[in-house]
Amino acid sequence: MARHDLTSALRYMWECFRASNQFASSTFRFTLDSDQNVSLLQLATLENLRPFVLARSVSEAEVELEVVSQSVNSFVALVDRSITALDLSATGIEFYPKILTKITTESAADIGNKWGGMIFRLIPREPFPKRALQSDDSHSSTLTIHLAIVNEMNLFPREAIPAEARISVAAEIIGNKYASILSVPAKPDISEIYYPGLDFHGFYGSGKGAVTVQVTSGNEEEFYILLYPSAPRTDMPELKLIPLVLGPFIVSHRISRDNDEEEPLTTLRPLYIDSCEHIYIKESTSDLPGKIWDSALFLCDAVYRDVSNNHGKTLSILDLSSGNGAVGLYLYRKICKYLGHEIEDFRLALTDVEEAIPLIRENAIRCCPDRYHEIVVDSLYWGAQEKRIDYSPFDVVIACDLIYDNEYFDDLLVTLERLCIPGKTTVFLGYKPRGLSSDEKSELWSRIAGIFRMQELEVQESTITGVSGICNKTVGVEIWRLWR
Template sequence: MARQDLTAALRCVSSWSGTSYPLLRSTFRFTLSSENDVSALQLAILDNLRPFVLASFLSDAEVEIEVVSNSLNSFIKLVDRSIAALDSNGTGIVFYPKSLNFAMDAAAGIGNKWGGMIFRLIPREPFPRRALQPNGSTLTVHLGIVNEMNLYPREAIPAEMRIAVAADVIGNGHVNILCAPGKPDISEMYYPGLDFHGFYGSGKGAVTFQVASSSEEEFYVLLYPIGCSELIIIPLVLGPFIVSHSHSDIEEDYPLATLRPLCINRSERIYVKESSSDLPGKVWDSALFLCDAVFDHLSSHHEKTLSILDLSSGNGAVGLYLYRKVWKYLVDEVEDFKLALTDVEEAIPLIKENVTNCCPERYHEIVVDTLYWGEEKQIDYSPFDIVIACDLVYDDEYFEVLLVTLEQLCIPGKTIIFLGYKPRGLSSEEKSVLWKRLAAIFQMKELEIQERTISGVSDIWNKSVGVEIWKLWR
């Protein structure tokens, strides 16, 4: 697969830019056979599509890039690098994996790759902050359904399936929203046949809601599926939207945030912001079950003092959920609770933002710091009672330094490690080798965990979606 061939194919996009005929949809199919192919396709995409993305040319068009590969790691690298470099959350560009022999399909026992997945609602384009009129405005949100790696599950959802979407206001009692009567305010050429607020089985759709407010306000919108018991879909929180008479104080270039609701109980939630451009800042499937696994352990082990490290915490979701829930339900048992959230330098701003938003009254009791695997560094609040390792085993190249770090952090007779794993890039043979190395250092016990409405969905066992939860100690 030569780069010049890809460049020639993708340049057909630019041929429409100087005409009066807008590009509506164009599909390109490529095969990844090696790491060189990943680099070639990435460079071809950036060379030829970036100018149009940055100019918002593709806001009314779509390019589908369908990639055939037997290497999930290669596909992830391609998507992650390209979206980050485009600096646009992938506006107008949809990456599809085609006929990928994912190790996770076999490990999770997924027959048709449908019932064994946890999906997410996402915005299909970055929304700038915009002013809505207080006396009534309508707003159309273009949505997608993806798996935890931001991949559209083409052929994983029956094409005839209809998934309705509803919208609620959160964080403001003075704003009312309601899905507009009839179908979404969209072009029939953009979503052919979409005559209701939601999705067809393609995984792409839209919702239009009407906004009413008695004054100028800022608010967030919770978007969630209704009447769809067959699929596990995590809701989306999008905002802040602005109700204002004037555009003068609105930062048009500032994108709206994408957040995930995590339920402390039926009436209390935290909203964890996700990264808009890369995978490390997402809420992974394993995180949902680790939240329950660790809290169940804490509920049965009454400790007066408690310290937890969320290792390579991404956006801090698991640690922050546990922090809020411990102070909600175990305040009589726990007198002193300290939390440390660590990751690489690039992740620290997102973690700090979530700490401020999710735990404003106790932020001074939470340490946010860098920690690179293999690094000998003393983190405040150590030694730790609990270490959370959520989806950190995905590439055998990094396993050696991860193992060194886990061994350093695990104090014999004190520390318990909760490890969440879902097959993403390792073959069954590679995983077997790594697990033998873990077993040579730690005592290990696999847990069965039922996720209980943490993410807005309920009654899911970890094994049913291919997630493994392990308890390690020395």
């Protein structure tokens, strides 16, 4: 079926959906002529269609999608762009629509949020604000922060959010009790220059926007600004968005501070231990391995629940290739707070390649300043040559988003097998598809099953980053418990 015929068929079906004025779903089955095209379809079409995909299965050369949406134009445009990118001819793809099935309002909750079950990140974008804010006579200064929203890969999936969406963003001062937000202008000061028509603080469905605040401070101590989505419009669904902490800033009471503009701003992510306590994780500004991945949010919950129900007087956890240390540090703080009276000896090791160690160590010091000396931060490479970490063997090994290239899988499997002591160690594996074909993943999972016993978990994420009430499967994350 040619691209034109495919999109025409989809448009006709969605016109039927729209006429019914109800949620509706349909199953689409793509049959491709080669394994290579299956991989291409997964990388292009399936990822682009994620905002609308309720479930999917892949069997040999067949790819089946169950799709739910109320936006005919967005859906058709995504399909059109995906098929164009694949450059498939009329001989490469066939399309078989099944009978339409209406979904009642009660069961609509099962599809996750209408934003596509995605978890977004709030990030700063160029031009960056100045670190030193020049004050006026009242010791206040106006600050405008340019914003964008992206997914975990630092990309904004166009049309994943309706163009008419209006997401307001609120701001709070943290880190300096003498600094506060004095007022918020009616709209961002630069909205007409950079974002015409932006008459509120936040962004439209384009994924770009700004916030302007007037900050006052009684001293020149540093402070940070927490930015997070405020209450959504009642006619728009909730946005799953990880807040942003940006800084440090100062309100300067002097005429000029020439050197402050050159100091880079830091991007932090808040992780909430509970409603009263949180930690701030610094992310890498240029390297994807230093980000907080979607899988990390669910691993935090899965590991903590398991440890809560199965722990002795001693506990040791290894966060393998931990990136920025987020999962391990979150668990360390939460376990110390809620289980510390039951666990007499709790040790944590955070490991990665040598280049990642400075970021992990910085976060460990920031998040656990009084107990940093109890945490091991060290380099550890996969494979036969990996060095032994102090106080191993471990009770828990965390492997978050380590499977993305089968080139490194042999070394990873060797390391996991050595670290997982039969009858003692539990491995928690977080996985999200990013490049493996269905055949490659099936082969790798078969090899894991040949060594470990495996249990797939369903995790309902609690409020860890401001995101809550979303299941791992809704965002395409798999959480596995492995043991021997």
